[in-house]
Amino acid sequence: MLIGELAERAGTSTRTLRYYEAHGLVHPQRSANGYRVYDEAELRVVREIRALLDVGFGLEDVRPFVACLRAGNASGDVCPDSVLVLRRKLAEVDDYLDRLGAVRRQLHTQLSHAIAHREETCPKKRASAP
Amino acid sequence: MLIGELAERAGTSTRTLRYYEAHGLVHPQRSANGYRVYDEAELRVVREIRALLDVGFGLEDVRPFVACLRAGNASGDVCPDSVLVLRRKLAEVDDYLDRLGAVRRQLHTQLSHAIAHREETCPKKRASAP
C-alpha cells in the first residue's frame, strides 16, 4: 500500500508518516518510481506508535516498542526495554498525578478563600451598589 | 529598584521581566537614562505571576490576577474575573486528573500483561541459557 492509504488506515497524515520515517521508526520499501510501499506489519507499527503517543509518550520512548514488534512479538510491550520504559512512564505518571493533586488542592483553597472573601465583603446578596 | 534587583528578589531573570512587560503584565517607570524602575507593588505582581505560572497557568490566565492586585486588593484572587479563571482551571485540572488516571490504569495493565507474558515464556528463574 502507498503512503496515502496507510495514512488513512492508520488515522493519521502522510506528513506524519514521513516524519516517523525520518526519525527511523518506519522503514517502507520503495517501488520503481520511488514511491513508499508499506505492508501490513508497518500498519501495525504505525498504530502502535500512535497509541503510545496518544498516551503521552515521546517518539524516543516508542522506539523499544517498535523494535519489539519488529522482532516478531505479537505485542510491543513484552520486551525488556519496553518494560523498562513502561515502568519509567508509570513512575512519571504517578509523580505527575501527585503534583497535579497538590495543584488541585491549592486551587481549591485559593478559590475557597476568594469566595469567602467575597461573602465577607458583600454580606448580603447585593453588593454595595444600591 | 532596577531590573536586576527585581529579578533577584523575585527569583527570576531580567529576560523574563522584559518578556512580561512586552506582554503587558508589568509596567515599570523609566528613569532619566531610560532604565526601568520598579516599586514594591511590581515585585508583588511579579511574584503573583510566578506563583500562578508555577501552578500551570498561562500568561493569559494571569492577567485578571494582576489587574486585581493593581486594583488595590491584598490578594489577586478575590476579583470576579480571577474567580472565573480559578474555576475554569480547577475544572481543567480535574479533567486532566481523570485522563491521567485512565492513562495510569492503562499503563498498569500493559505492564502487568507484559510481565505475565514473560513469566509465561520463562517459567523458571533463569532463561534458556544454562
Place this chain on the structure above:
DNA sequence: CTAGACCTTGTCGTCAGCGTCAAGGCAAGC
C-alpha cells in the same frame, strides 16, 4: 493531450516561555 490525483523532497511556521548572544549606552571607582 490534458486534467487530476497521486507521489517526491525541501523548507518554513506553529505554540510558550523564556535563554542566549550581539552591539552599544550609562555610571562609578581608580
Place this chain on the structure above:
DNA sequence: GCTTGCCTTGACGCTGACGACAAGGTCTAG
C-alpha cells in the same frame, strides 16, 4: 581615561510533533 558592571533594544535558538506550502515527477482516464 579605563575598566567593570549595570542597563538598553533586537534578534535568533530551543523543544516536539507535526501542518502547510512549493515545485516538480508519475500514473491513469478521458
